[in-house]
Amino acid sequence: MNHELARLEHLSLGAMAQVLLTTQALPLQATRSSAQINQALGTTPRHAWIVRRWLAALSRAGLLHGDDGHLAWHGTPPEAAVDDLPRLYAALGFPASMATLHARVIAQLPALLRDQTALAPLLFEAGEPVAVLGAYQRNRYTAAINAALGERARQVEAAGESLQVLELGGGAGATTAAVLAALDGRAMDYRFSDISPLFTIAAQRQFRLEPGMSFTQLDLDRDLVAQGVDAHGLDLVIAGNVLHNARDLRRSLGHLRACLRPGGTLLFSESIADNPAMLTFMHLLLSPAEGAPPRASDEVFLSAEQWRQALLDEGFELTGLWPTDDQPLAAAGQRLFQAVERGQ
Known part of the structure; x- marks a missing residue:
């Protein structure tokens, strides 16, 4: 492969x-x-x-x-x-x-x-857009990352009677499906979100029969509590290949931390390097809109060390990174990050 x-x-x-x-x-x-x-x-x-x-x-x-x-x-x-x-x-x-x-x-x-x-x-x-994005996300590397994310989500303990979960930027639902499969049988409140109603409506059609599911629009760049997420009420926040879209990453990480309970878990997947194939394809979607300010940096993706430092600066501790550089799956440049909130 x-x-x-x-x-x-x-x-x-x-x-x-x-x-x-x-x-x-x-x-x-x-x-x-x-x-x-x-x-x-x-x-x-x-x-x-x-x-x-x-x-x-x-x-x-x-x-x-x-x-x-x-x-x-x-x-x-x-x-x-x-x-x-x-x-x-x-x-x-x-x-x-x-x-x-x-x-x-x-x-x-x-x-x-x-x-x-x-x-x-x-x-x-x-x-249609949801199907196209779903096709883009259906490959062996991303499937392995999502399966690993689901397994780690299954290990997160709830502070109360049910696991409180928020997924940001759920898109076509590939990460959602993997996590729900891993959490099957758990008592939970799972809030699927995306900035686009196109994806929240599609997710509602796909996952409406799953117990404990709700669907809403959320903007990663705005205060999540101000958008209706309970402060310090979440056990787990999930973000599948979405955090690189934040206009101000550290501010967005602060928004995430404000929603997590002390010791809560953040699980997210990200690319950590340019992919030449995507530079001739989907990365064109990452350019600023016409007339908008130019990108602050040509770098779209942070290295694993840069992610560790950004998390540390915003009150998180990086506790897991997979796959390691010596594993075959690492060749795709995707990583699964696990971080915990270090206490408010």
């Missing part, structure tokens, strides 16, 4: 190289800065960070080299073997629709970066 993951990453680096070469943003034998590359490509300002992450990924792979902020090709740029996407996605456990969609996005990358077309309509043409 890791061989196919490496092939997908190599193919995606080839897609980046193809865009830079065919648009003459970075021709062979040329030397240019990232600003010059974005200018030559015609990248809209809100997507310029994506191209800079491409250049960083290509440099890490040894395909670009340079000094004083100027880059040139090193060796022969790889080709984007898009015809291999169906085999690779199938081997990684994704639905076939994801390979088709990624190929369409790769074909339109220059137009997407210039805002001549948008990613969201492409995604929705492939199916």
Whole structure:
């Protein structure tokens, strides 16, 4: 499985190289800065960070080299073997629709970066949004992370008669399903939330017969208590691949802590590094809206150590991190974090 993951990453680096070469943003034998590359490509300002992450990924792979902020090709740029996407996605456990969609996005990358077309309509043409996001989340790596998260949720003790659970950014419900399976038979109050009514309504249809379930819209960037969550009343907060969306991570962690009882548990999954495949695909959704302030940093994902420090600064102790770097599942760059509230 890791061989196919490496092939997908190599193919995606080839897609980046193809865009830079065919648009003459970075021709062979040329030397240019990232600003010059974005200018030559015609990248809209809100997507310029994506191209800079491409250049960083290509440099890490040894395909670009340079000094004083100027880059040139090193060796022969790889080709984007898009015809291999169906085999690779199938081997990684994704639905076939994801390979088709990624190929369409790769074909339109220059137009997407210039805002001549948008990613969201492409995604929705492939199916309704909840189904598309669900397909994106259905793969062997994410399934393993969600299963492990569910097992750790099962071990959390309730302060009262029933386990008080809040899930943030539940999206298409992949994490929800894994946790509910693990908690089957437990007395609990489980509050599914997302910022979008699209997902809360879909979750209500999917999980309405589960005992103890409720559904609501919550904004990670706003005070959760002010949005109706009881202060210090939760045993467990769950966030599946959502905390990186916080505009101010430390403030959002403070909001989470204010909802947890002393000694309560925070379980969340996150990527800890760029993924070349996603840099040519779903990461385009992470660009700020047109006219909004630019990203404060090109870095989307924190390292495991940065997460540990951020948690510590906001009153949490990191008590678990899985998989470890030496385990095969670590190759996907996803990690499961377990933290406890250290006392109000």
